[in-house]
Amino acid sequence: MKSRVAVVKTTPETVLDDIDRALELAHVNRFLQKNVPTILKINISWHFWYPACSTTPWQLDGVTAALSRRGYKNLIPAQNRTVVINPKLGAENLHLNSVMEKHGLKFVHLYEPDVEWITYKPKANMLVLDKVYEKQGIQIPKMFIGKNAFHLPTLKTHVFTTMTGAMKNAFGGLLNDNRHWTHSVIHETLVDLLQIQxxxxxxxxxxxxxTIAGNGAGPRIMEPQIKNYLLASADSVAIDAIAAKMMGFDPMKLKFLNLAHEKGLGTARPQDIEIAGEDISTVNFHFESKDTFASKGQKAIYWGKLKPFEHVLLRSPLVPWSYIASRAFHDFFWYNIFGKTIVKKFLNTAWGKLFESYK
Structure with a gap:
């Protein structure tokens, strides 16, 4: 049976109904069990609101309502932190807290002391994770085991993986604070994480x-563009492949998608994927993945001239320098000089007004 991806056009006025339709077209009832809890894996790529960057309030609202309507009762929003992102601040600034309050949901912050992390030994052979975490083992949240996973990413580019979506969204949930150790082998890491999932x-x-897609140096410093699309699927590889194709990338040339396809973890070849809903045969956003000053430095450490110093720079007492540099560039320089102007512009759009309605 072909993997199916639902693609639905939407508007700010109809987005909640359109999310419900997307889930129906992608046969959500066939793939998620109703007798187990469901993790709603939030994506907070920045603790400021920036269009296309993170899970939107209408996305969480629509998915929660659609699942509840179908009899899914125990829904658990969850997200981990990163060394540069504060998810509690993000949940407030992104107006996700108001959605959770509306539906009676409790946000689980995976880094809190009451969340137990266990050493997990995958049944499948890993490409890299067993080597990256050779000493401490692969650590995952115990609460994830036996629960459905529902990912809530946005359609955007990424400086390391060209684009990001369902597969990359697992990165912020299944791996703990030291997940930046995997950046030099990020493509293989995403495939390992899909296998574990x-x-x-x-x-x-x-x-x-x-609805708003991000072009350029994602996942944060992007040029947001209103596109009015929703995608839904039970196949993480297929939905990312179709998203990549719509952005203008060849999915089979993206290493993590190609690897996952070859390992039989999903379908990345667009001609082998069934599209339900919109005809996207001529859709091409002509997006490009670009670099920032910060990402150029990171790439030099992971794959360039600074590779011999990776352990010293990122796995030693010197590591706080990188966090400080990233926060200084993104939060204090770029967001204040450029980001606020873009945010102000988008708050005047219909999507911006919908965002503000979730305050």
């Missing part, structure tokens, strides 16, 4: 928000 989750699904 298939072992621990009885069902998986994704709703990618492409």
């Amino acid at each position: 298939k072992e621990i989750h009885p069902g998986m699904f994704c709703l990618t928000d492409g």
Whole structure:
């Protein structure tokens, strides 16, 4: 049976109904069990609101309502922190807290002391994770085991993986604070994480928000563009492949998608994927993945001239320098000089007004 990806056009006025339709077209009931809890894997790529960057309030609202309507009762929003992102601040600034309050949901911050992390030994052979975490083992949240996983990414580019979506969204949940250790082998890491997800989750699904899509040096410093699309699928590889194709990339040339396809973890070849809903045969956003000053430095450490110093720079007492540099560039320089102007512009759009309505 072909992997199916639902693609639905939407508007700010109809987005909640359109999310419901996207889930129906992608046969959500066939892939998520109703007798187990469902993790709603939030994506907070920045603790400021910036269009296309993070899970949107209408995305969380629409998915929660659609699942509840179908009899899914125990829904658990969850997200981990990163060394440069504060998810509690993000949940407030992104107006996600108001959605959770509306639906009676409790946000689980995976880095809190009451969340137990365990050493997990995958049944499948890993490409890299067993080597990266050779000393401490692969650590995952115990609470994820036996629960459905529902991913809530946005449609955007990424400086390391060209584009990001369902597969990359697992990165912010399944791996702990030291997940930046995997950046030099990020493509293989995403494939390993997908393999682990298939072992621990009885069902998986994704709703990618492409209402506002991000072009350029994602996942943060992007040029947001209103595209009015929603994508849904139970196949993380297929939904990312179609998102990549719509952005103008060849999915089979993206290493993490090609690897996942070859390992049989999903379908990345667009001609082998069934599209339900919109005809996207001529859709091409002509997006490009670009670099920032910060990402150029990171790439030099992971793959360039500074590679011999990776352990010293990123796995030693010197490591705080990189966090400080990233926060200084993104939060204090770029957001204040450029980001606020873009945010102000988008708050005047229909999507911006919808965002503000979730305050």
